[in-house]
Amino acid sequence: MKPCPEEIVQYMHDYLDGEITRRDEQILKEHLEKCPDCQEHMDQLSRSVAFLKSAAHVEAPEGLSDRIMASLPKERQSAGLRRWFGRHPMLAAAAMFMLLAGLALFSNFNTSDQQLAVSTQPNLVVEGNKVIVPEGEKVEGDLFVRNGELHIEGEVEGDVTVINGSKYMASTAVVTGQIEEIDQAFEWLWYTIKSGVKEGLSVFEGPKNQEDE
Amino acid sequence: MEDIVKKRIKQVLKGDQSAFEEIVSLYQNRLYQVCYRMLGNRHEAEDIAQEAFIRAYINLHTFDQKRKFSTWLYRIATNLCIDRIRKKKPDTFLDAPVPGTDGLDHYSSLAHDSPLPEEEVEKMEQQERVQYEISRLPDKYRSAIVLRYIEELPLQEISEILELPLGTVKTRIHRGREALRKQMKKL
Numbered sequence: 001m002k003p004c005p006e007e008i009v010q011y012m013h014d015y016l017d018g019e020i021t022r023r024d025e026q027i028l029k030e031h032l033e034k035c036p037d038c039q040e041h042m043d044q045l046s047r048s049v050a051f052l053k054s055a056a057h058v059e060a061p062e063g064l065s066d067r068i069m070a071s072l073p074k075e076r077q078s079a080g081l082r083r084w085f086g087r088h089p090m091l092a093a094a095a096m097f098m099l100l101a102g103l104a105l106f107s108n109f110n111t112s113d114q115q116l117a118v119s120t121q122p123n124l125v126v127e128g129n130k131v132i133v134p135e136g137e138k139v140e141g142d143l144f145v146r147n148g149e150l151h152i153e154g155e156v157e158g159d160v161t162v163i164n165g166s167k168y169m170a171s172t173a174v175v176t177g178q179i180e181e182i183d184q185a186f187e188w189l190w191y192t193i194k195s196g197v198k199e200g201l202s203v204f205e206g207p208k209n210q211e212d213e
Numbered sequence: 214m215e216d217i218v219k220k221r222i223k224q225v226l227k228g229d230q231s232a233f234e235e236i237v238s239l240y241q242n243r244l245y246q247v248c249y250r251m252l253g254n255r256h257e258a259e260d261i262a263q264e265a266f267i268r269a270y271i272n273l274h275t276f277d278q279k280r281k282f283s284t285w286l287y288r289i290a291t292n293l294c295i296d297r298i299r300k301k302k303p304d305t306f307l308d309a310p311v312p313g314t315d316g317l318d319h320y321s322s323l324a325h326d327s328p329l330p331e332e333e334v335e336k337m338e339q340q341e342r343v344q345y346e347i348s349r350l351p352d353k354y355r356s357a358i359v360l361r362y363i364e365e366l367p368l369q370e371i372s373e374i375l376e377l378p379l380g381t382v383k384t385r386i387h388r389g390r391e392a393l394r395k396q397m398k399k400l
Contacts, residue, residue: 013387017368041394048393052362055343060245061259065237068266072230 004031004038012042016049105189119144129165135172142177161191214239218282225273237266240283243364244290250359251294253348261297265290287364287374291356298352346396354389361386 011028014020020028032039116129121139125132131145135153142158143150148165152173159177160167167181182191218239224232244265249258268289269276276285329345337345350358360371372382 010387013383013390016390017383017386019368044394044398045390048390048397049362051343051346051397052358052393054339055250055347055363056340058242058246058249060241060262061255064241064245064259064262065234068237068241068263069230069234071263071267072233072270073267 004035008035008038009041012038012045016045102189105192116148117144117146118148133173135170163191215282219278222273222276222278222282225270233270236269236282240286241266243283244286247287247290247359247364248294250344250347250363251291251352251355252297253344257297261290261293265293268293281370281373284370284373287360287366288376291360291374295352295356346393349396350389350392354385354392357382357385358389358393 007024008028008031011020011024014024015028032042116126116131118124118126118131119142121141121143123134123137123139124143125134129148130151131148132151133139133143133154133156137154139154139156140158143156143160144163145161145165145167146163150160150162150165150167151170152160152168152175153170154172155174155176157176160175160179161182162180163182165181167179169175180191218236221232221235225236241262245258245262248261248265249255252258252261265286269286272289276282334342334345347355347359356375357371360366360374361368366374368379368382368386372379375382377385
């Protein structure tokens with residue numbers, strides 16, 4: 001008995017893969033008709049495939065999705081932040097700058113001398129660490145006191161800012177602007193940022209302010 | 214469906230973890246099925262499917278959104294399954310469970326290198342037998358066969374999942390079919 005051509009088995013697999021050429025399929029068919037061994041081989045292959053395909057569909061167990069969701073890592077922010085920095089190097093640099101500037105300011109605040117500092121208006125009276133706006137006097141412009149007590153008996157035409165200190169207002173006191181007391185380093189930081197932004201804005205509003213005056 | 218998935222992926226990448234739930238529910242059956250057929254054990258399959266989703270979540274930023282998501286997900290799962298199979302091989306004999314406790318897991322946890330006596334195989338129910346025969350396939354062929362005949366994926370996709378040339382995938386499937394034919398000659 002002459003042996004079967006070697007490529008016949010290859011044709012069987014090509015056929016099962018659905019990738020056989022018409023010519024090869026013809027050769028395979030003709031061969032199978034006259035060779036019971038190869039026909040048997042082909043049948044066994046087809047049965048194996050049919051057997052595999054008979055496998056029942058398997059469904060995921062109940063609650064798998066919940067268990068997966070519950071076991072996902074929680075902290076996504078750090079990764080997100082890193083990615084964000086990667087995408088926006090300029091903003092990252094700006095943020096870093098702000099952070100360092102803030103830190104410098106912070107340390108500056110803590111170590112800055114505890115001496116009295118006060119804005120220079122001619123009719124202010126300074127006694128020790130006490131700053132007095134005398135009764136009947138009118139202080140023009142913003143008043144600024146650091147590390148001291150401010151006693152307002154007269155009138156202030158402008159804002160009053162007290163940092164690391166206290167403020168006493170007599171019944172006769174008049175302040176036309178805003179009054180702000182800052183005791184904490186963080187508030188100080190916030191105040192600096194706020195006034196920085198205001199200054200920045202005033203660049204745009206400059207001409208208008210002049211008109212107001 | 215891929216469109217919904219890609220939308221959800223973008224949401225997850227923006228930090229919306231809950232968007233991942235829909236991805237899980239869309240793919241959990243398919244992924245679990247692959248794992249189960251590869252490993253032949255429900256507990257292990259659940260373990261690996263869960264691990265695959267968690268890895269997908271963690272590495273989602275590395276997924277190329279121009280590609281098919283399911284391919285990427287299948288790749289994670291099949292790699293984990295193959296690792297698991299390789300790791301547990303040496304103690305197959307040690308942890309062979311008591312016969313009759315849980316048919317499916319019992320037969321399938323015995324690797325292909327320790328075939329059961331013929332009369333035992335003949336007593337098996339059809340579904341049990343399918344899993345038994347799959348588990349007897351060498352793992353090289355098993356992944357290709359499972360993806361081809363259980364998941365019914367096209368050859369091209371299998372080649373992408375397994376990161377093998379198309380020709381290699383075809384060869385593995387051919388050999389897998391031949392191995393199966395020899396295993397089941399008396400069917």
